[in-house]
Amino acid sequence: MSKIDISIVIGGPQGGGIDTSSNMITRAFSYSGFPVISVREFHSNIKGRHSYVHLRVKDEKPKSFRYPVDVLVALDPDTIFEHFEDIGKGSKIIYDTEFETSDLSQARMIMRDTAQRIKNELESKKQPLNIKGVLNLMKENGGIPIGIPFSKVVTSVVSEGPATRYFNTLGASVTLSILGVDKDSTKSAIKDIFGNKEKVIEPNLKVVDSSYDYCETNGFKIRDLGKMPAKKVMLLTGNDGAAIGKIIGGLRFQTYYPITPASDESTILEEHDSIKWLEEESQNLKRGGVTVIQTEDEISAITMACGAALTGTRSSTATSGPGFSLMAEGISFAGMDEIPVVITMYQRGGPSTGLPTRNQQSDLLFALNTGHGEFPRIVMSSGDVEECIYDSIKALNYAQRYQLPVIHLIDKTLANTTEVVDSIDPDLVPIIGRVSPEKGSEIKRYSLNTENGISAMGTFGNNIFWMTGDEHDELGHVTEDSMMRDRQMEKRFRKIETARKEIPVSEMAQIIGDEKADITLVTWGSQKSLVIDILDDLSREGIRAKLLYLRMFQPFPSEFVSEVLKKSRKVISIESNMTSQAATVIRTNTGIEIKNNIVKYNGRHMTEDELLSAVKKIIEGKSEREVLRNGA
Amino acid sequence: MAHNFRTDLAIDWCPGCGDFGILTALTQALSESGTDPRNVVLASGIGCSGKTPHYVNVAGIHTLHGRAIPFAVGIKLANPNLKVLVTSGDGDMLGIGAGHFVAEGRRNVGLTVMIYDNQVYGLTKGQASPTMTLGMQTKSLSKPNIFGSINPITLALSAGYTFVARGFSFDTKQLKDIIKRAMVHEGSSVIDILQPCPTYNNVNTMEVFRKKVYKLEDDKDWDPVITNSNEEQLMEKYQQAYKKGMEWDDRIPTGIFFENRTVPSFPKRISEHSKSYLENPPALQVVSDEHGKSIVDPMKTFADRIV
CATH class of the missing domain: 3.40.50.970 (Thiamin diphosphate (ThDP)-binding fold, Pyr/PP domains)
Incomplete structure (x- = not known):
């Protein structure tokens, strides 16, 4: 198990430098040798509405995200309002002390329905409808607010330009400082991000110093993270x-x-x-x-x-x-x-x-x-x-x-x-080319003289041939001949059978985890890594499960999937949609119905905490279908 | 032996169709232009005009309704050495394909776009097309046309086409000469071709058009060509082209309305930032060595992502 496991949300107005902050955090951790995963959430908006990045840092490559967060960095009051549910015991909330006077009614960029939900929550807990009220709520959940006078920290070292210009650097620096990332790593990140713009780098580095000093002086630092051997990686x-x-x-x-x-x-x-x-491979090409x-x-x-x-x-x-x-x-x-x-x-x-x-x-x-x-x-x-x-x-x-x-x-x-x-x-993955005809020849582009359905492909500039969206003969001219129609349809469909034979099953579907486990979680797309984390979580609780991970849906590995599912006692599909579409594909191709489904359709990424509890609920027989609802 | 630019396919246009004249002019133009037939691609959309590529012995693609232009642009930009011609109908190009038609004016890729203009959707039994004038009633319409018409000449000028002309399918000599000149033009050209539909357009027939058409080039002072980017010359040529383009009711001009040689073609614009583009366009590049090894160095290409 990872010794280091830190979850962070950094939020602010769209267009307000959230990406830069998150980039700084990610790069600084990388320089310290700690891998980071992060995901961006944003509105369909250019400037103003709430946008955030959800990050996770571990000493081994993190695969998923989780709530509650360890640190919530708010570059605007909206972030505090929006993430009122994402705070747990010990979560630090970093914010500008100036936000303390903000009212929910002033937060015009929060969607009306969201504002109403926040209002209901505050009213039910008898809290005032402002930042103080939300912070009280967060404290009740174990959160620790850390108010920082953003402007003061900036203007104490930088005089040029508006202080707000440096708030993203400040937010990132305070986070990194509190979490014990060494200052050099943070400074390297700043240099990366601003490239060779010396004039921009210099004041930003001063803000890093000032932020680190402020956290040090006030005793905000949780620990020294130390450094792991950092190698060059790609983000x-x-x-x-x-x-x-x-x-x-x-x-x-x-x-x-x-x-x-x-x-x-x-x-x-x-x-x-x-x-x-x-150079060597391409010099004569x-x-x-x-x-x-x-x-x-x-x-x-x-x-x-x-x-x-x-x-x-x-x-x-x-x-x-x-x-x-x-x-x-x-x-x-x-x-x-x-x-x-x-x-x-x-x-x-x-x-x-x-x-x-x-x-x-x-x-x-x-x-x-x-x-x-x-x-x-x-x-x-x-x-x-x-x-x-x-x-x-x-x-x-x-x-x-x-x-x-x-x-x-x-x-x-x-x-x-x-x-x-x-x-x-x-x-x-070596490059595979197409079957080509002789150069310059007039060709039968849709030659039926092919067992696997693949005809030599002529190209414009090399061959004379015809093409049409109509059904066509071997030359590519329009035909409505009943026999030619059948033969061309059958030729085209032979290709998919050829593909099914040639593409290894492992490229279509994979078993990950304990092959013998009789609980099978089925997923595809971005939940892959998350479900791998869930397998670990389950095994720590003594529950053996495996993942059937789907990668190709046409051609579909029907036999393989069918074998796996037939041997499973409990099968749970996990998808980010409402109607469990991959489960539908499985049923269409194998006749096997997956009766337990976990779905999420609110548009936010699935997180480890919500998925683990849903999986356990189903395994324990308390539920057949779970809808996940995490995410601001 | 000279290349035969006609295929041996039976042609299924109606007897008396204007399309025959276009096919003749087109194949003669190809033959006289001396272009290697393997370097020509003919793209069409859907409708009677869409059948043209099958009758021409060069590489041909009979695409989707209205989409001949984007297919043709893809072909041309992947290999700018190819001559790419488009045959299309008035509904095909100015109705369902109007967005692509206008966009191509902005690009100036270097296509030769021929619009078979007969004011009706022939293959679907004679509905009004975007070039039919308001109030006109052909025999298959139950009521007079309640749409206004698009003027292909002035639309092409406004969209930015750098060569705009009109031909008449029953004057194959003039049409052939226009096509040849359009093929030499570096940018994109539009040729609106009056092509009477003998089956569904009983108003604007071959006889009606024959009486109305006249040739711009018959006026010795007519000069549509812009050779330098002098603002005054540009204004003058545009104005005269628009003026002639608006003539329709009594007399209909044919010939070249406008030819601007000063606007760089899209391939040239690409080559301004991709220096090797014209020499090694996408279609001529080699992507792997003989063992299938990619010749790309991904870490160097994406060095900006390394931490």
């Missing part, structure tokens, strides 16, 4: 991972229309479009970079990516639910015309605009069924940042190998989670 989000994997995997053309939480991937690709090459195009809509994004793919370029697009809806006709075309294209689909809260900046896993069935007509596709999903990297390479490979649309699902929590990645080894 990557799911968005980063997908972008990195795509570049390694040979992506050279990406399209997108701006949408949360998908467009970060494309802007990351834009920022890194000048690729750095392995034609190398260039990635072309990233922002399109007029998602219909254009998918069809443009398809167009590029037809020149032989590895192409993809990235989107989220609403954009994916618009892509339906393009995906159907890619299925019909056998176009190798990857759609990275970042799931967020639906239906419709839904919860545009919040987590959900409610597009699995949609991904499996998007587009009119029947056509083969691959639908895969990633569960942590490393998987985002390697799965993105695989997705490009599958698209080329089987000439079909590959839908790669990533959820919002994973997209916005920052994890420590020790290193990246591209050799883990």
Whole structure:
């Protein structure tokens, strides 16, 4: 068990430097040798509304998040109001003493329904409707408020600019100081973040000193954390991972229309479009970079990516639910015309605009069924940042190998989670190309002379051939011949059987934990690591359980899943949606109904505390279905 | 042996259809342009115009309704060495595909966009298309058209197309010359082609158009070309193009309305920040060595993420 296990929430107004604070905290812990995991929660808003980062630090790589937090850092009064439920015994609440006069009625950026809930809580506990009232409430729950005169701490050392400019550095520094992170690590983090902007670094370093001094003088420091051997690591989000994997995997053309939480991937690709090459391997090869195009809509994004793919370029697009809806006709075309294209689909809260900046896993069935007509596709999903990297390479490979649309699902929590990645080894997933015809030849693009359903793929610029969204003959011309229709349909569907044979089962589903345990937890996506933590928690309480982790839904590993579930006494599905969609996929493919389900659809990431208690409740037979509701 | 630009497929357009003239002009233009047929891609949308690629012996893609432009842009940007032409209908391009049509004006990727303009949706039995004028009633409409019409010429000018022309499908010589010139133009071009539908448009027939059309180039002083970015010249050329573009009721001009050679094409704009783009565009890059090893150094490419 981890000796160090610290949970932190740092919150403030959107656009108020929360990301910078969290980045400082993450980097400072990394310099001290402690790995951090963090996830961003924010409103669909540019400036003003409550945004926060939930972090966890351990002496071994943390995998999940939990409440209550050990430290709540409030850069505005709203943060204290919003997180009134997240405080437990010994939790420190760091805030600006100036907030003490704030009234709930003044907190106009808190959603009306949230404000009403806070009001009800305060009234029921006979507390005043202001910060003091919430702090009293927190104290009742064991919280320890630490008021700090933010302005004074800043202006005692820095005179230029408004003091508020440094509040994010102050919030991070006070947190790090209280938790006993050494000052040098904190200063290294500051230098990282502000790059070579000397003029910015200098006053920020002064604020670090001043914050550390203030905490020291007032005896706020809990302990000396000490230092572990720190090695160079990468700090990557799911968005980063997908972008990195795509570049390694040979992506050279990406399209997108701006949408949360998908467009970060494309802007990351834009920022890194000048690729750095392995000199030895690439010196005699034609190398260039990635072309990233922002399109007029998602219909254009998918069809443009398809167009590029037809020149032989590895192409993809990235989107989220609403954009994916618009892509339906393009995906159907890619299925019909056998176009190798990857759609990275970042799931967020639906239906419709839904919860545009919040987590959900409610597009699995949609991904499996998007587009009119029947056509083969691959639908895969990633569960942590490393998987985002390697799965993105695989997705490009599958698209080329089987000439079909590959839908790669990533959820919002994973997209916005920052994890420590020790290193990246591209050799883990070699690049697989497509079956190509002779150059210059006029080809039968849809040749039926193929056992595995894969025909040699001509490319524009090399071959003359035709394509159409209509049913077509081997040359690619329109046909309505009943026999040719049957043969082309059957040829296309043979590819999915070929994929099922060629792709190792371990790429589709995995057992993690005690294989012999007869309690099986089933999950997919960002809950993967969390459920691994739950397995540990359960085993500490003497409960043996294993995880059936799903990674591919088309083709689906029916036999494997069926075997595992048949041998299980208790099966619990854990998903961030309302209708247990993966459980539905399992039932469709195996006929096995999973009767116990844990779901969460409020848009916030699942946490260890709530999931553990729900799992235990079900194991003890006290409940069949649990809805999780944590998160501000 | 000269490449035969026609395939041997049976053509299923109606007898008397204006599309035949366009097909003739297009294949002649391709043949006379001397382009390697393997470097040409013809993209179309849905409708009668959408069938064109199947009849032309170059690589062809018959895409989705309204989506020919984004497919074509993807092809062109992945490999800017290719000549990419688009054949589309008025409903295809100015109705369901209008968003892409306008966006392409901003991009100026270098497509040759042909709009088969007959004011009706032929393949679905003659509904009014976006270019049918208000109050017009063709034989399959139960009531006169209650929509106003889009003017393809002035819309193309407003959207930023750098080459705007109109042809008439029964004047294949002029149309062929326009297509050839559009193919040489570096930016994106639009050719609105009057293409009478003999089955559903009994108002604007071949005979009606024949009486109304006249050629801009017959006026010796007509010069639509912009060769330098002089503000005054730009204003003058735009104004005359809009003015001619507004003519419709009695006389309909054909020929080249506007040709601006000063706007950099999208591939050139990309190459301004991606220096190797034109030399090594996405389609010509090699992504792995012969053993399938990626040639990317991820740690160096993403060095900014290392702590």
